[in-house]
Structures are given as C-alpha cells and as structure tokens.
Amino acid sequence: PYTSLELDVAPGHAVVARGNNLEISAIPSRSLSKPIVLSLFEPDKDEGTAVEMYPDTNASAARFVYTLNSLQNSVDYQVSAEKFKSARYSVRVMPRPELKKLELTLYQPTYIASGPVRLNPGVGDASLVVGSRVLIEAEADQKLAKALVIQQPGGEFAAKIVDDKRFSHEIAVATDTSYSFVLENDLGLRSEKPVQYSLKAVTDAGPTVEILKPGQDVPFPTERRLDIKAVSRDDFGVKVMVLYYRVGDRDSLIPQNLKPDFRPKTEYEVEFPWMLDTLQLQPGIKVSYFIQ
Numbered sequence: 188p189y190t191s192l193e194l195d196v197a198p199g200h201a202v203v204a205r206g207n208n209l210e211i212s213a214i215p216s217r218s219l220s221k222p223i224v225l226s227l228f229e230p231d232k233d234e235g236t237a238v239e240m241y242p243d244t245n246a247s248a249a250r251f252v253y254t255l256n257s258l259q260n261s262v263d264y265q266v267s268a269e270k271f272k273s274a275r276y277s278v279r280v281m282p283r284p285e286l287k288k289l290e291l292t293l294y295q296p297t298y299i300a301s302g303p304v305r306l307n308p309g310v311g312d313a314s315l316v317v318g319s320r321v322l323i324e325a326e327a328d329q330k331l332a333k334a335l336v337i338q339q340p341g342g343e344f345a346a347k348i349v350d351d352k353r354f355s356h357e358i359a360v361a362t363d364t365s366y367s368f369v370l371e372n373d374l375g376l377r378s379e380k381p382v383q384y385s386l387k388a389v390t391d392a393g394p395t396v397e398i399l400k401p402g403q404d405v406p407f408p409t410e411r412r413l414d415i416k417a418v419s420r421d422d423f424g425v426k427v428m429v430l431y432y433r434v435g436d437r438d439s440l441i442p443q444n445l446k447p448d449f450r451p452k453t454e455y456e457v458e459f460p461w462m463l464d465t466l467q468l469q470p471g472i473k474v475s476y477f478i479q
Contacts (some may be wrong), residue, residue, distance in 0.1 A: 190216075190217050191271075192215060192216060192217060192219070192269050192270065192271045193215070193216040193271065193357075194213045194214065194216070194223070194266055194268060194271055194273055195212075195214040195216075195467070196211070196212070196213050196217055196266045196273045196274075196276070197211070197212045199276050200212070200276050200277050200278075201276070201277075201278045202278075202279045202281060202374045202376065203258050203277070203278055203279070203280050203281070204257070204280075204283045204376050205258065205259060205280050205281060205282045205283070206257055206258070207257075207258060208254055208255060208256050208257065208258070208395045208474060209254070209255045209258060209278060210252055210253070210254045210255075211240075211252065211253050211254075211255065211264060211266070212243070212250055212251065212252045213225075213226060213240060213250070213251045213266045213268070213273075213316070214249065214250050214251075214253075215249055215251070216446055217270065217356075218249070219249075219268055219269065220269060221268060221269050222239045222240070222268070223239070223240040223251045223266060223267070223268040224237050224238070224239060224240070224266070224267050224268065225237070225238050225239075225240050225253045225264060225265075225266055226264065226265045226266075226267065227255075227262055227263070227264050228262065228263040228264070228265070228275070229260075229262065229263070230262070230263055230277065233381075235263075235265075238253060240252060240253045240266070241253065246343050249300055252344070255278070255374065258278070258280045259280065260280055260415075261277065261278060261279050261280045262276070262277075262278050262280070263276065263277050264278065265277055266414075267362065271437060274409075276287050279374075281372070281374060282329075283370075283372075283376050283377065283378050283379060284327045284329050284331060284355070284370040284371065284372045284376065284377070284378050285327065285370070286325060286326075286327060286328075286368055286370065286378070286382070287326045287327055287328045287352070288308060288309075288325060288326040289308070289309055289310075289311050289323070289324075289325045289326075290305065290306065290308050290324045291305070291306045291310060291311065291313060291321055291323060291324075291325075292304065292305045292306070292321070292322040293305075293306065293313060293319060293320075293321055293335065294314055294319060294320040294321070294322065295316055295319040296316060296318065296319070296391075298361070298423070298426060299316060299353075299423045299424070299451075303322075303355065311382070311384030312384055312385050312386070313386055313387070314386075314387040314389055315377060315386060315387070315388065315389060316360075316388075316389050316390075316391050316423070317359045317360060317361060317362075317388050317389065317390055317391070318359075318360070318361075319359075319360045320357055320358070320359055320360065321358045321360060321386060322356075322357050322359065323336070323346075323355060323356045323357070323366075324353070324354075324355045324356065325346075325351075325353070325354055325355070325368065326352050326353045326354075326456065327352045327353075327354075327370050327372075329352065329372050330351040330352060330356065330372060330373050331347070331348060331351065331352060331370055331371065331372060331373070332371050332372060332373045332375070333345060333346075333349060333370075333371045334346040334354040334368060334369075334371075335368065335369040335370075335441060335444075336356045336358075336366055336367075336368060337366060337368070337369060337381070338358065338364055338365070338366045339364065339365045339366070340362070340364070341358075341366075342366065344354070344356065345351050346368075358386065360386055360388050361388065361407070362388050363385070363386070363387055363388050364386045364416060365383050365384065365385045365386075365443065366383075366384050366385075366386070367381035367382060367383050367384065368381055368382075369381060371430075383458060387452075389422075391422070391423060392422060393421070393423070394419055394420065394421035394425055394426070394478065395419065395420050395421070396417060396418070396419040396420075396478050397417065397418050397424070397479055398415065398416075398417045398478060399416040399418060400416035400417075400458075401413070401414075401415070401416060407461070407463070407468070407474070408429050411462070411463045411464040412460055412461065412462055412463060412464075413460075413461045413463060414459075414460055414461070415430070415458070415459045415460075415461055416456070416457070416458045416459075416479075417445070417457055417459075417478050418455070418456040418457075419454070419456075419478075420436050420452065420453065420454045420455075421451075421453060422453065423453075424450075424451020424452055424453055425446070425452055425453070425454075425455045426446075426449045426450070427444075427449065428444075428445040428446040428447055428455060428457065428476075428478065428479075429442050429443065429444055429445060429446075429478070429479055430442070430443040430444075430445050430459070430461070430476060430478050431443075431476065431477055431478070431479060432474055432475065432476035432477075433474070433475050433476070434466060434468070434472065434474055435472045435473060435474075442457075443461070445457045445459055445478065
C-alpha cells in the first residue's frame, strides 16, 4: 500500500551572516522512489533553480543535505520529493555588526591633567597613571541588542546601550589592561575577530627636588640674603614648587612660592634670592627650610 511521504526540513527560516555557509537538510519518513530536490529562489520571485540533495553518509538514518556556500545575498528555498512539497522558507543574509566609531576620554588625577582629556577619534590605546578612569564611547554600524567589553584581566562586561547603535563603558585602570568588543545585533549575529586595544598603567614615582645651592647648612649671611638654587623633576610634570621655612622653635611653617605658574614641566630649575632682612631675627635664632 502507498504510504504518504513527509520530509523533516531544517533549518526552516534562518538568518545567516554574510559569507557563511548554511546546510539545508531533509529527513524522509520512508524510503524514496525519486530524489529529493532543493529549489532556490530569489526573494519575491516565483522562478527558481533546482538542485538534487545528496545523502549524508555520516548519518545513521536516511538524511539528505545540501550546503549553500559563502552566502552573499538572501535566498528562499523549498524542498520536494515525489508528491511532497515543503513550505517556502527564507534565508536572510546579513552582515555582522562592526565597530564604526570609537572615542576615549581619560580622567586622570588633577596634578596630571586639569580636566578630562579626549583622544582623537579611532584611538583606542592609551597610557595612564594607576587610579585613572577611561570612558569608552563607541558606535556600531547597525542596531545593537547588546555590546560586550572583554577585558584582560577583568572578564566580560555588558556595555551600556545609549541608543540603537551607540554604547559606552568605563574602565578603572589598576594594571595593564587589554580590551575588545563583541557586538550582537537584534537578529542575534555577533561580530568576529575583534580588534584588541591596550591601556598601559603607569606608576607615578613621585617628584624629586634637589637644593643645588647652598646645598648644606650655612651660617646666617651677613648681607641678610641667601641665594637658593634648586631643581625638581617629575615624569608627569612639576606644577608647584614651594620653599617652606621655620623660624626658631616655632611649630608653624611659612610658605614661599618658587614657581610662578601651574604649567607642568618635567624638569624645573629656579634661582631665588631669599631676602632674610624681613624676618627680624634675634642673635642665635636658627632658620630651617626645605623645598617641596
């Protein structure tokens, strides 16, 4: 007796990343008297091309397959055998999401930068002092369902979706850190081969200061003037240089500014004529000082 034929067709409707392959399979409910035919159509077209599906030699039961290689455009398909004809399915071919724009804003200690520093668009690498923060603002080329930031060390973090395509994330810099993005669109396609960016954590060694002149304890000058020469250095720049002095046994320190502006300099040398006649000192009173 004749038994009606059914075909279990997979994957049905599908979304495929552009350039990927798609295997279409059909499992018959009984043995076949004719080949299984796969018909391929351009979307919204009735005329198509037919190809014969081939047996899957690795399957334990009857299974027929056909692979669509390196898909570039969307396509519809239908599977038929004998009197059976499947529904018409659509394969939507879409590009994977990609990073379109990237901007970093650096927030460093105030002694290094008076305010946030925005890097040029597209620059994702930076060197920062430990304890700094980096605000990442980025945009994809299509609507996103999620954006993941992969930090090493640190792990995986969900970025904040600002609107359809834009997202942001903040990194606190404690050690050298690399990061990359995995973007997923609203169809479930994810970006591949992410670019790795790096944040180099720099330890601030602190400024140094050296008194070059007189550079030692000296008797109180008879001309009541002490010529001081000093140099300070810092890898991120010296902003302030102050002479502090104490008269006699007083607890309080009196400051004397030695640098006229706050522009940072990696090396700053100053010669300062310290006029001591304003101190109104009694014989035997000691004046101690240091520079910071």
